[in-house]
Amino acid sequence: MTNTAHTIDTALYDAVTDALRAEAKKVLESGTAAAVIGWQAGRRRGSAVPAIVTDPADAEKLIFSPSCVNNLALYLTKAKKEVREKGKLAVVAKGCDMKALAGLMGENQLKRDDVYIIGVACAGVYGPAIRGNAPLDDGTLARKCRECAAELPEGADVSLGTVPRRPAFTPHEAAELARLEAMTPAERWAFWKEHFSRCIRCYACRQVCPFCYCEQCLCDRNRPQAVETTPRPAGNMAWHMVRAMHLAGRCAGCAECERACPMDIPLNLLNRKMAKELKELYGHEAGFQAKEKGPLAEYREDDNQSFIK
Amino acid sequence: MHIHKEKHAFEPKIVAFVCTWCTYAGADLAGTSRMHYPANVRVVKFPCTGRIDPVFILRAFQKGADGILVSGCHPGDCHYMAGNFHARRRFAVFRQLLDFIGVDLQRLQFSWVSAAEGGKWVEVVTELTERVRAQGPMPEFKELEAEEHWSGAIDTPELNAAYNDI
Numbered sequence: 001m002t003n004t005a006h007t008i009d010t011a012l013y014d015a016v017t018d019a020l021r022a023e024a025k026k027v028l029e030s031g032t033a034a035a036v037i038g039w040q041a042g043r044r045r046g047s048a049v050p051a052i053v054t055d056p057a058d059a060e061k062l063i064f065s066p067s068c069v070n071n072l073a074l075y076l077t078k079a080k081k082e083v084r085e086k087g088k089l090a091v092v093a094k095g096c097d098m099k100a101l102a103g104l105m106g107e108n109q110l111k112r113d114d115v116y117i118i119g120v121a122c123a124g125v126y127g128p129a130i131r132g133n134a135p136l137d138d139g140t141l142a143r144k145c146r147e148c149a150a151e152l153p154e155g156a157d158v159s160l161g162t163v164p165r166r167p168a169f170t171p172h173e174a175a176e177l178a179r180l181e182a183m184t185p186a187e188r189w190a191f192w193k194e195h196f197s198r199c200i201r202c203y204a205c206r207q208v209c210p211f212c213y214c215e216q217c218l219c220d221r222n223r224p225q226a227v228e229t230t231p232r233p234a235g236n237m238a239w240h241m242v243r244a245m246h247l248a249g250r251c252a253g254c255a256e257c258e259r260a261c262p263m264d265i266p267l268n269l270l271n272r273k274m275a276k277e278l279k280e281l282y283g284h285e286a287g288f289q290a291k292e293k294g295p296l297a298e299y300r301e302d303d304n305q306s307f308i309k
Numbered sequence: 310m311h312i313h314k315e316k317h318a319f320e321p322k323i324v325a326f327v328c329t330w331c332t333y334a335g336a337d338l339a340g341t342s343r344m345h346y347p348a349n350v351r352v353v354k355f356p357c358t359g360r361i362d363p364v365f366i367l368r369a370f371q372k373g374a375d376g377i378l379v380s381g382c383h384p385g386d387c388h389y390m391a392g393n394f395h396a397r398r399r400f401a402v403f404r405q406l407l408d409f410i411g412v413d414l415q416r417l418q419f420s421w422v423s424a425a426e427g428g429k430w431v432e433v434v435t436e437l438t439e440r441v442r443a444q445g446p447m448p449e450f451k452e453l454e455a456e457e458h459w460s461g462a463i464d465t466p467e468l469n470a471a472y473n474d475i
């Protein structure tokens with residue numbers, strides 16, 4: 001890897017912040033939406049946290065910066081009833097968040113008419129543990145953003161900002177995926193066993209995922225118990241396989257699960273692998289358009305069955 | 310009628326998840342026709358292959374299965390019209406996941422066996438049993454099941470250094 005520093009021009013974020021405040025004010029004053037879900041500055045300098053703004057005067061609080069990592073689509077699922085009760089909602093969405101919104105619409109969790117989407121151009125967000133006002137470069141950029149081709153969401157009600165020309169980053173996740181695929185099965189088993197064994201089953205990955213909205217997760221059931229709940233290696237392996245299967249063909253690739261994981265388990269690697277397989281097998285890709293049925297909710301009579309005797 | 314029984318050093322445990330309408334009836338037919346097949350297979354009956362959740366497969370591996378068979382009605386013959394079509398996609402994807410995690414796909418077989426195919430049932434079960442026998446016991450999930458270590462084990466270099474500094 002050549003070490004020429006790649007730095008992203010962050011002028012975009014201030015421009016978007018101004019446009020966002022004006023848009024939020026307009027939306028709240030005109031009654032287009034009862035609340036705007038966005039980000040506001042966190043207590044630590046340079047950090048950001050999700051915010052739900054209902055008063056037009058508070059629109060000034062909203063910001064957009066490389067610290068705005070959260071995928072706000074999470075607040076529109078059934079799991080967050082208290083948010084939906086506020087009335088028609090406006091939500092701020094980056095490209096990867098927009099894919100999650102489209103996915104939720106496809107799954108009938110959300111009606112397009114019930115939400116006003118404020119799309120924002122995005123040049124990338126910070127990776128883990130980066131805070132303050134660090135420059136956005138090779139060292140600080142989130143992994144997913146290195147390979148992102150969705151910087152400007154499509155299908156939003158309004159689109160703010162234009163994406164600056166981004167330097168070409170060396171992909172990290174794609175390289176890691178290729179490295180794993182080239183391993184022997186025994187090496188892959190050892191790799192995942194080590195990672196999964198560290199899982200403490202805090203379920204942060206589940207809570208943060210817009211698609212984990214089941215009122216009762218299979219992994220919490222104990223009569224009968226499908227997945228052992230103790231954070232032991234056996235139960236952890238089962239939990240991770242169930243998570244990967246239940247999100248296969250639905251995951252939007254926002255990498256929130258990986259970001260939320262306190263044990264640094266490379267969850268997005270599994271997500272990416274499943275996405276890759278679904279593309280190869282059934283031509284499915286997460287996109288900006290809501291699809292009526294996901295690849296594992298439909299079938300074709302002539303689907304490949306070469307593995308079946 | 311007695312057939313010669315060979316003694317093997319290793320008898321694999323095979324779990325067969327089958328649908329009640331086709332494969333179970335097919336296995337039944339094999340029995341009533343007095344066909345012989347390895348006694349290694351334990352049959353678990355489901356209403357439909359569409360009801361066979363991948364966690365059942367994981368659970369069976371964890372509890373000691375060395376090989377697993379999932380079998381149901383041929384495409385187009387599903388009692389519930391499309392259960393097997395859905396299962397086909399789900400298992401196609403699940404196989405890829407297992408492979409990515411590092412599980413040997415030789416231990417897993419999928420098949421369509423109709424109620425009239427007693428012979429095919431014998432064939433499928435015999436083939437899988439012999440294949441798994443040749444591979445030996447499946448250690449991965451059993452080892453995992455036996456491991457008791459607390460997953461939050463503190464073993465990073467930083468923490469060790471901090472501990473040694475105290």
Ligand code: SF4
Binds near residue numbers: 097122124145150151
């Ligand atoms: S993945 Fe793309 S849209 Fe999402 S935060 Fe990164 S650069 Fe922005």
Ligand code: SF4
Binds near residue numbers: 209211212250252
């Ligand atoms: S599984 Fe992870 S990457 Fe996929 S949608 Fe959920 S949080 Fe985002």
Ligand code: SF4
Binds near residue numbers: 199200201205206260
């Ligand atoms: S967030 Fe990480 S540690 Fe917590 S349950 Fe998910 S994978 Fe395990």
